[in-house]
Amino acid sequence: MSIVNAYILVGAILFAIGLVGFLSRRNLILMFLSTEIMFQGVILNLVGFGIRHLDLKGQTFALFLIVIAAVEAGLALGLVVLLFRRQGTLDAEDWQRMKG
C-alpha cells in the first residue's frame, strides 16, 4: 500500500470516526468535535487525492479549508456557548422542540 493510499485511508477512517461520533453523542460539544474530526478527514482526503493526481490544487485547497475550519470552529463554539447559557445544559435533545 503506497503512502498515497495511506493518506486516503486515514482520511476515510477519520471521517468514519467523526460520523459515528456525531450520530451517537448527545452532548453538543462532543457532536461539534465529531464534525471537526470529519472535517479533518475530508481535508486529509483532499491532500491525498491531490498527490495521487499530481495536482497541487488539492493541497492549496486544503490550506484554505483549514483557515475556514478555524473560523467556523470559533463561530460554532460561540453558538454552543449561547445555547448552553439559555438552557443550562448541553444536551441536544433539549432543543428538540425547535423542529418545524
Add this chain to the structure above:
Amino acid sequence: MTLSFSEFGLLQVAPLIPLLPLIAAAVIGVFGTRVLKSASHWVAIVGVGGALVCSAVLFHAVRQLSPEQYTAIYRLYSWISPLPGVWFDVNFRIDPLTGVMLLTVCGVALLVTIYSRDYMREHGHPERGYERYFAFIALFVFSMCTLVLAGNFLLLFLGWELVGLCSYLLIGFYYGKPAAAAAAKKAFIVNRIGDFGFSLGVLAIYYWVSPFVQPGQSALDYTVVFANVSNLTQGQCTTIALLLFAGAVGKSAQIPLYVWLPDAMEGPSPVSALIHAATMVTAGVYMVVRCGAIFVASPLAMSVVAAIGAVTALFAATIALAQYDMKRILAYSTISQLGYMFLGVGALAADSAVFHLFTHAFFKALLFLGAGSVMHAMGGIIDVRRFSGLRRILPWTCATFVIGALALAGFPFFSGFFSKDEIIHAAFERHALFGVLAMVTALLTAFYTFRMVFLAFWGEQRVPEGVHAHESGPWMLVPLVLLAVGAIGAGYVGVSLHAGGFAGFIEPHGVFHEFLAPVTAPFHAAVSSSVHSEVAPTAEHAGGHTLMYVSAVISIVGIAFAWWMYARRRGVAARVAENWPEVHSLIHNKYYIDEFNDVTVVQPLWRTGLAAFGADRIAVDGMLALITAVPRGLGGLFRTLQDGMMQSYGVTMTASLLLIVLIVLLVG
C-alpha cells in the same frame, strides 16, 4: 352641421361649461378639508357661476346661428379608437335644446349652491362633510352638463351614469343614518335596472346603424344615427326606442321604477331641489326629446311613452294626497309632473314637454328649497302634523312657497299654468283618455299642493316642542325670491301676447317653441302626417284658450277644495280618513308598492342569492378543500421525518449519501 374651428366664434366656450365645475370639484376635493374648510362654497359658487355665464354666452351664440345651421357639432378630441376606422369622439352637440337645458341646469344649480351655504350649517357652523357636499354638487353640475352637451350616445351614457353616481353620493350624504344609506343604495340599484336597458339600447343602435356608416363617421354620433333612422326597420326602431325609454323610466322615476325617488328625500333638501326635482330626473325627458327621430319612427314606442307618462302622473298624484312628509309630497308631485312631461312627448308635443320641464325646474326647485327652509327652522322636522300656522314665523318662506305652489297647481298666469295646459291640450289631441287622465291629475295636483300649504302655513301657530323657529338668513332667502320670480315669469317665454286669447291677451306657444322648433322638427313632422290632426294641422292650438279656461277653473276648484277641507274646517279631513280607513291606509302606504316589490322581486332575488351563496360554499369551496387536501396529506407524511433530533437528521443524510454513492457505483 359640422363647423370648422374658426367658424365657432362664441361657441368655443362650450368645453368650459362642464370643465369649470369639474375644476371646482377637484379643487374642493384636494384642498377642501385642509385649506378651504368653511369657505368651500365659494369655489363651488365660482365654478357653477362660471358655467352659468358660459351657458348664457353659448345660448346667445346659438341664437345667432342661422336656422339651417341651428345644430353645431363641436369635436373636442377622439376618445376611443379600438380599431382603425372605428372611433368615438368626445363631441358636443350645440343646438337650442342644449342651450335651454344648460341655462336651466346651471341657473338652478347656482341658486341651490348659494342656498346650501346656509342650509349646510347649524348655528353658523358648517356641518360635518361640508366640503364633501360642495365637491359633489360641483361634480354633479359637471356630469349634468356633459349629459346635456354630449354629441354621441357614448358620451351621453357617460353623463347619464355620472349623474346617477352623484345622486347616489348625495342621497347617502348622511351615510351614518341607516335610512339614508339604504335610500342611496335603492336609488342606485333601481336606476341600474333602467340603465341596463339604456346600455342595451346604445348597443342595439351601434349594431344596427354600423352597416350604414360612411367612412369618416362614428356610428354612435347623434347626427349619423338620426340620419340613418330611415334605414332601420320599424321593429328595430321600436326595440331601440323602448330600450332607451327603459333608461328614461329609471332616471325620471316613472312606473314601475319610480320607487327610488320618494326615498331619495333622505338627502339634504337642496339636493332634492337640484337633482331630484329640477335637473337629473328630467334627463329622461331630455333624452327622449333628443332622440325624437328614433321615437317618432315607432308609433308603438310613442304610445308606450304617453301611456306610462299619463298613468304615472295620476298614480303619483293620488299617493301625494295622503302623505304627511312635505318632501315626500313634493317627491310624488315631481314623479307626477315628470309623467306629464312624458305624456307631452308621447302626444308629439315635445316642445310643450320641454317647456314644462323648464317651468317645472323653477317652481319645483323653489318648493323644495322652501320645504328645506321650513325643515331648517323646525330643527329637521318636516312632518306637517307636527307644526302649523307658520306664515307669521316664516313670512318670506311662506310667500315664496305659496308662489311655487300656485305655479305647481296651475293657477292662471303662473308659469305652471301655461306649460301644463299645453300638455293637457296635446293629450286631448292624441286620445281623449289621455286628456281626461291629465285633467284629473291637474285637479289632484292643485288639491294636494294646497293641502300641504294650508296644513303647514295656516291654522293655529304651532311648532314642535323645544324648537326655536326663526326665518332663514339672506343666503337662503335670496335664491327663494329669485326662483319665485322665475316661477311667475318663466311661463311668459312660452306664450305670445296678442288680443283675443286667454283672458284677452294670452295665446299659447311663443318664442320658446319657435326657438326649439329645429330640435322638435321630427315631432312636428309626425303630427302633420298623422290622421288626428288633419282637421287643423297649423291651427292646432287655435282652440287652445277654451281649454285654458277649463284648466284655470279646475285649478281654482282644487285649491278651493283644499282650503275648505284643511283651512276652513280642519275636522273634515280626519273624518274622511275615519270613514274610509281602508282607502286612507292604502293611499298613505303608497298602495303597498314597496311591500309588493319586496315580496315579488327583492325576496326572490335575496333567496336566489342565498342559494347561490350556499352552492358556492358547498360545491366550489368543497372542491377547493379536496384539491388542497392532497399536498396537505403528503406534507403530513414527510413531516414526521423532522423530529428535531440532530442525530436522526444525520442518519438520514448519511443513509441518503450512501444510497447515492451506491447508485453511482452500480450504474456508473
